[in-house]
Amino acid sequence: MMMSKCDHCQNRIIASPKVLTDGSRLCFKCFLRIPNSIIPFAKVNWNYHDYANWIEYEENHKNDASLFKSTFMYGDLSIDEEHMLYKVAGREVFPIRMISQYELFYKDVEIQNVMFKKKAFGRSFVIIDSLLPKCRFEVKLSDNASADVYMENGTYMHGYPAKVLHLKRILDTCFVKMEEERRAKEAEYRKKYQQKSQQKQEYNKKQERSQKKERPVNSTSDDVNKALNLFMLSSLDGIDEQKLRHIRNGLIKAFHSDNGELDSTQSQRINEAYEILKGALHA
Numbered sequence: 001m002m003m004s005k006c007d008h009c010q011n012r013i014i015a016s017p018k019v020l021t022d023g024s025r026l027c028f029k030c031f032l033r034i035p036n037s038i039i040p041f042a043k044v045n046w047n048y049h050d051y052a053n054w055i056e057y058e059e060n061h062k063n064d065a066s067l068f069k070s071t072f073m074y075g076d077l078s079i080d081e082e083h084m085l086y087k088v089a090g091r092e093v094f095p096i097r098m099i100s101q102y103e104l105f106y107k108d109v110e111i112q113n114v115m116f117k118k119k120a121f122g123r124s125f126v127i128i129d130s131l132l133p134k135c136r137f138e139v140k141l142s143d144n145a146s147a148d149v150y151m152e153n154g155t156y157m158h159g160y161p162a163k164v165l166h167l168k169r170i171l172d173t174c175f176v177k178m179e180e181e182r183r184a185k186e187a188e189y190r191k192k193y194q195q196k197s198q199q200k201q202e203y204n205k206k207q208e209r210s211q212k213k214e215r216p217v218n219s220t221s222d223d224v225n226k227a228l229n230l231f232m233l234s235s236l237d238g239i240d241e242q243k244l245r246h247i248r249n250g251l252i253k254a255f256h257s258d259n260g261e262l263d264s265t266q267s268q269r270i271n272e273a274y275e276i277l278k279g280a281l282h283a
């Protein structure tokens with residue numbers, strides 16, 4: 001018999017393995033970590049990625065079940081509005097923020113006359129599409145939900161009972177809250193990013209400035225020679241700062257163009273050479 005290893009815990013599988021849609025195998029113990037209410041769906045829809053996502057989420061949200069305090073109950077669905085959690089058929093607790101969409105609907109609607117008024121009776125459901133755990137829940141809300149019937153384009157239509165509408169309000173509010181949270185997170189991230197890039201710019205400027213300052217001190221003999229050439233000197237022997245300044249001023253005057261404007265690159269070169277020679281003088 002071929003030996004089989006669990007793709008999650010790497011242990012040997014003694015009983016027959018549970019195979020996911022991508023062919024990955026789970027031992028019985030790992031398979032049982034899939035929530036009971038999801039097993040039928042998971043068996044035909046989950047690959048190892050879906051499994052691993054759920055296990056990671058579950059490990060980080062072990063407290064959800066003990067936090068759960070139902071604020072709204074209808075049929076098989078309980079909702080905890082404060083912690084944004086929901087429970088299907090009183091079993092596992094799942095996060096509302098992982099619902100991608102939901103739909104309310106009626107099944108087997110019967111329209112009856114009740115005290116001169118038409119009313120719809122039917123079973124009401126909510127279908128929840130969840131990203132985590134990956135699942136589609138069909139949750140029964142009521143076996144005998146009733147709603148007023150109204151005419152539209154010659155056909156009888158029914159509204160939703162107050163409790164279903166209340167559920168819709170809660171879920172819609174959660175969706176709005178989620179959207180706000182997402183936007184706030186995005187804004188916070190953008191702010192942090194801006195601060196970081198500003199800090200980086202300031203740091204770069206500081207580096208540049210300190211490099212400029214250090215340059216005369218760190219100038220190589222090559223830099224000094226070039227500066228000496230520009231100042232038409234063979235060495236710094238017998239030269240002091242006052243003499244250097246005198247030569248610099250003369251050079252700057254000489255590089256003035258005819259119309260009295262100063263050639264900025266030339267004057268910059270002269271000043272740089274002056275700083276280098278001054279540095280060499282005091283070295």
Ligand SMILES: [Zn+2]
Pocket residue numbers: 006007008009010011026027028029030031
């Ligand atoms: Zn395993």
